[in-house]
Amino acid sequence: MTPGPTINDLTFQAATVNGSGSQSANLVLTRAIFSMGIPVAPKNVFPSNIEGLPTWYQLRISPRGYQARAGEPDVLVALNPATWTKDLASVRPGGAVVHEQAYSTAGARSDVSYFPVPFAKLAKSRIQSDTLRKQLTNMLYVGVVAGLLGIPFEAIEHGIRRTFQSKPKAWQVNIDAACVGYQHWQDNFADRGIAHVLRPMTGLTDDRVLIEGNQAAALGCVMGGCTVAAWYPITPSSSLCENLITYAERFRVDPETGEKKIAVVQAEDELAALGMAIGAGWTGARAMTSTSGPGISLMGEFTGLAYYAEVPVVIFDIQRIGPSTGLPTRTSQADLGFVYTLSHGDTKHLVLLPGTVEECYEFAQTAFDLADRFQAPVFVLSDLDLGMNLWMTPTFQYPERPFDRGKVLDAGDLARLEGQWGRYRDVDQDGVAYRTLPGTDHPAAGYFTRGSGHDEDARYTEEAEAYARNMDRLARKFETARSAVPAPVVDESAHSTIGLIAFGTTHHAVVEARDLLSERGLPVDYLRVRALPLSSSITEFVRDHERVYVIEQNRDGQMYDLLRLELPAELAGRLRSIRHYDGRPIPAESITRPLLELEEAVPVQ
Amino acid sequence: MTPGPTINDLTFQAATVNGSGSQSANLVLTRAIFSMGIPVAPKNVFPSNIEGLPTWYQLRISPRGYQARAGEPDVLVALNPATWTKDLASVRPGGAVVHEQAYSTAGARSDVSYFPVPFAKLAKSRIQSDTLRKQLTNMLYVGVVAGLLGIPFEAIEHGIRRTFQSKPKAWQVNIDAACVGYQHWQDNFADRGIAHVLRPMTGLTDDRVLIEGNQAAALGCVMGGCTVAAWYPITPSSSLCENLITYAERFRVDPETGEKKIAVVQAEDELAALGMAIGAGWTGARAMTSTSGPGISLMGEFTGLAYYAEVPVVIFDIQRIGPSTGLPTRTSQADLGFVYTLSHGDTKHLVLLPGTVEECYEFAQTAFDLADRFQAPVFVLSDLDLGMNLWMTPTFQYPERPFDRGKVLDAGDLARLEGQWGRYRDVDQDGVAYRTLPGTDHPAAGYFTRGSGHDEDARYTEEAEAYARNMDRLARKFETARSAVPAPVVDESAHSTIGLIAFGTTHHAVVEARDLLSERGLPVDYLRVRALPLSSSITEFVRDHERVYVIEQNRDGQMYDLLRLELPAELAGRLRSIRHYDGRPIPAESITRPLLELEEAVPVQ
Amino acid sequence: MSATLNRIGLARDAYKGAATTLCAGCGHNSITNHLIKAMYELGVEPHMLAKMSGIGCSSKTPAYFVDQAHGFNGVHGRMPALTTGAQVANRKLLMVGVSGDGDTVSIGLGQFMHMMRRNVDCTYIIEDNGTYGLTKGQFSATADVGSVQKRGSVNTYQPIDPCAVALTLGCSFVARSFSGDGKQLVPLIKAAIAHRGTAVLDVISPCVTFNDHDGSTKSYSWVKDHDEQIQDVTFIPFFEEIHVDYEPGTIKEVALHDGSHLVLKKLSEDHDPTDRIGTMRLLEESRERNQLLTGLLYIDETAPDFSTRERLPELPLRDLGEEDLRITREDFAQHMSELA
């Protein structure tokens, strides 16, 4: 006897050609399923190309709402002849394969069920508009999949209206196209037994929304009071500033005058982009730039200036996998070490490490506060997986705290001080000095900002002692920041002798891996790093565990290294490194497999 | 009774105004003393300015020929009213002070002997040429100092001829000016008892020459077969390429045709400079660029390209102290960590660490061999102290080995292989693949070089496995290089439980510090690191010692960190960090003082 | 005698800065003095002035005038970006940048051009000596063909003329002058400050230490011998009466954004400073005649500046607070519901 179909537990994958409009088809499906109250976790794997190359869209649906990348798909929609064979091979035994009828299945594997659909023919015969046919062809499979998985057609219609929110004109044609596919299913496969179905659920998606990390970060910039953003397009960071532009047009424009309460400047390159942001930060505005690896490599000199002249600025790095141009549309966590000490000489920077879209939103705001507070560049390290995929998240909180503008002296303060102040004096012994802004109407307000040697009163100096004093203060300032940046999130509920440490999007694979390990009888504790400099509390976590696995998405174990440098020598030896670096988001399996191997290798006391 | 004068053991310091021609006066003295067979160690402390600011020239003379910066001077020539008070205060008790008569010594310290000289008056009355007076005024003190220290006037004449080698016309006027000073001494101070004198010596300067590190490196580039050098001026690196230009004009120009066997291109900036060098390296030429901190910060993106596309190129970084513009005329070792992993993503680079001018000459050649062998960027980290000061060194050896051009396939090879090859195949399992050069006359020679994803046959790919394989090979290549770079220099002759680790110019302070420590009954062993990646032999050295002090010239203990990451956890704890970072070359005292303090703190077992 | 005060009650000394550390006789020092004179006479408010620069001897000069003002000595060749950011963040500031030929035409060329393209409201002075002074005398990209370096080598590459480039881009204010000619330079500086948009002033400023010898085309003597002034320039500030008595036809008057006026009395060439193409021709021809054309080359008072084009409010962005910048609770909730 065959077991009944599994419910709400499957991985869907569409294999299509990029630039063919399949992206909107996939979004419609995602929205439709989400509207059924079912947790979704989409991952879009696209080429560094505009049209004609293979692209995959993976939609993971799991009862527990796992967000990490899954392994092989249970349900495949195959619409790319170029990858048909490979795609077919990737399907889990027992899976369902919807494919263009024209593709040959002669002698193909028999452990999956095939649903051949004459997409091309249907498109020709059933879609009138020639101009729209290319786009709409993909809507056909939306309908077919709806039939296959038992998605109510109303949900599909909802998904279409959501996806084309801004252009209602597109609704009906898309609904019609989806309907054609849906009808085709009913007519041809309705009676076929299937292995996976979807059923509406309740409770799991309440107060949840779907949003991409870059959009969340852009929203964070708006709520964080960003008024100057300078950027140069680069994948996967472009959509952050493009979302910011959209928000600006909607929320920052004075309806009467048409005046904009923000300047989003498309710079000529990344050097200029960061330079503009620093110029604005120096003037007192909350300024940012957003880029990816290659841009970071061009920002070294200006970052050093902001560090040494102490100018607030926020730099988003939406990481893609390098080195060099690398794979522009693949994800990575390999900029960590480089960004931490970016620029020549002795420099160390504040780095925020969001792991969720919610933290993209929160940390964007935190970053501006920290930049103003510590008068320094603050990096926010996201990645392609977080920035460019839709994630399910609790609705964001409206910020209750005012901006923290840091130590700024205005004309009144200067009057009270009778002009007695020095730009780089460590008045509060926390390494953070007071600054004034250009345009402050007091004779003592002005000072000279420079990247060359300066003393406590911002006078040029080449004096050895003055130089060393200043560098020591900068180190002191960094120590002050250590306890001001977002603290690690610790879960020691497993009371295990084993601990995991991760950061950023690796978090989602860890969540799943911990469940798997528990099932295998190996519950593990977990600390998620959320910022550099590293919190001293990490030492405690390591002290509490015999073995601590540091999991990250880069080749060289960059976080593993940073941790070993911070830990007391006797604890550093407890760390083990697990790394994933093939450009795809890390799956839970890439943690459990090596971890179990390493555990077996552990000599029994 | 007063003790007799010390012989050949003193520190001379001239405090003058920059741009006044004092530099040549100091060189004359240096050359003169060196010609007496006395070891000299000059250090020039100059401002980031062209004319009118304080500058100091320290000339150290010690029986053991120490080359590290000394502390206070025994003999001062004070010709800068602006710093007169400070300069006077810096002289060692019992020292001699030659100063412009006009400076007041009323109520000044009485523990030094004063030699007031009416330099201005003398210049006016005794130097005819108005145009030359400014320059020649400094020659007056050369004569006075000659008298004071008992330098034979012939030696001074020799020094003048050496210093003005290229312009014999200048000889007589300078000799006359020096003579005026010399005469003035004889007439006024000849009978004064003095604390320090110089006497000709033999043996210590045989086969020794005086040369600056940047000139030595330039000579190394010539002997190393460099044919393309692209640079952008920056202190303290400019003189490297300027020396190269001088060498090129002398040794690389065909006397008949006037054709140049090298292209030294002054680029528009550092990005272009490195780009040109990479373009040339790709074509098969031995190419280099030379810069300092700010330039390094601009070279990140191109360095990543050279790493990932595997193009040979040599990058000299003559370190000055940052961050940012910092102090352009002060020295530092603070670019180490940044350069090692320069550029975004997972990158690691070969870094050579010359400690002497001889190694500047040798390593320049080694760098080109390593770049060709490993098809990668190779950094040579010198510093301002090494690059811009004169150092005494054994005459350089003429290279006996031919160039190592690495794994290059020519048309013949390809014919033998019947065109069967792949640019990034790891044929020899050492991570180093074979390359062809543009212009190779074989149909299979051509391939596409790119900074984006590529497979073993240099085809574009976004495939996850291919990407990871390539990154693993690059890591393998780096491991192969570990044993190919210059090995550490180890001296365990002290059979001590204590070891020192240092690199670069810190070496010279260590040499002296070890003597001082031995005298204090604390002999210590010593390992000098000469390249990254770190040699595995360092582990042995650490294992052999209970406590190992890592000494370097930066704030953050960059080498200390790199060492801790390489060492097994149980050994990492043996390291202690000693750092000097005020922009002046590290003196022995900056090692002995903290080391002795730390040693006292060591609990007695 | 008591110092005479300008219209905002400040003495000339209020416009001085730290003592120069440049070489005695450096052209840059004269320019500093002309800047001080111009700002004193205009009655510039020190606290509203932002002095910007890159790296070089020239880029040090902002330290030598208007001590009370804020200054930003950035990194080499990147002053345009810093200036652009500072200007949009607080468009009320008076941005005055000082750069060098190496800073602007070598490493900084790209930023320089894109700043002009945006017409960022600032005065941009190039202290042009055809050499890299601070790094001891290498050729810069403005060195003329045949110009001889102190060490003897001869430049064989065509110079990049910042004015020609500026004209090609339609920069809204292009002028050239000479550090030794205060009579011409001071009114041009005033006009540049009064102009709203990017005002480029290429000021030949001899480097006495490395590029003032025979054979250099940036030496005092060469410039004196080849200076070809287009006009006689008079600046009449908005707070003064205009009274000019020239016979008609000989002068041209240009009204500036702040109500000031420029009165140009034509000297050599017949030249219309609002005719871009004509000026390009004139410039190229004078260069071929081996002459140095100085004066107000081109001006366009109609081009909106960057902040205006970006539709920024009069109130500086940096002065906006939570109320101005955060989305309202209602809109926020509404937007969240859209994402559900």
Add this chain to the structure above:
Amino acid sequence: MSATLNRIGLARDAYKGAATTLCAGCGHNSITNHLIKAMYELGVEPHMLAKMSGIGCSSKTPAYFVDQAHGFNGVHGRMPALTTGAQVANRKLLMVGVSGDGDTVSIGLGQFMHMMRRNVDCTYIIEDNGTYGLTKGQFSATADVGSVQKRGSVNTYQPIDPCAVALTLGCSFVARSFSGDGKQLVPLIKAAIAHRGTAVLDVISPCVTFNDHDGSTKSYSWVKDHDEQIQDVTFIPFFEEIHVDYEPGTIKEVALHDGSHLVLKKLSEDHDPTDRIGTMRLLEESRERNQLLTGLLYIDETAPDFSTRERLPELPLRDLGEEDLRITREDFAQHMSELA
């Protein structure tokens, strides 16, 4: 039928590359075909060709022609530096660079200009679509004022015209064409290859995906409607007889370095391609008429290229060995003694 072979015995297929991955209808693809045709007809030796590029859709095209040649797809906007270095290291190579308007005029503007100033021997093709194709359609700096972006926003900034900039710098070969006009582009490519020095070809190449709509001034239709050809261009390679029968006065002949000839039959304007200033005027005027001037704008066959100016030997530097490069033992010993 057997493929016809060119003068070095190669079939047209030998000049093909990998299959394009660009959008169907992209102007870049047509340019690739024109490049293949030009090189095939010229009989370019594949192994002596070095294909250079930066980053962008345009910069991908070197992968699509002459498979056998070496290619270097560098980093964004820095192709000029790589090309300069490769060229001086082996001056025998035929350097052909393909870039985009973003690659050249935004991030790469400084390098682009300094390469032209040096007159590095290379063909530099800008596939100019007024947008950043690969990053999905943002405006580039060549977008014209008033040009409308697909998302609706209108560009208000003056474009930076690479040809105008090239003329200002006295670049030795400046031409503009259109991806859709092989008749004009192919001979221009051949001439650029025959020319010794920097040959800049600004080729309008519509981006069908992001910038081919109404309101775009880089669309196929706009270019067709506004294309103003200066001349009818014929290229006669050195290995062919010249026989031209036009009535005198109507044509102008230009001899190129390698013995080839260009025959220019004047169409619209009366234009002398060796008159730089005149051409600048012409270009500016046509722009003000809202027309796109195409053809060979300017050529200077007298300017020595970079390697010649640097007095490099004919034998490529990269082929020199120890004997050529190391100082002799005698000279070395002598030099050491000087340092004693």
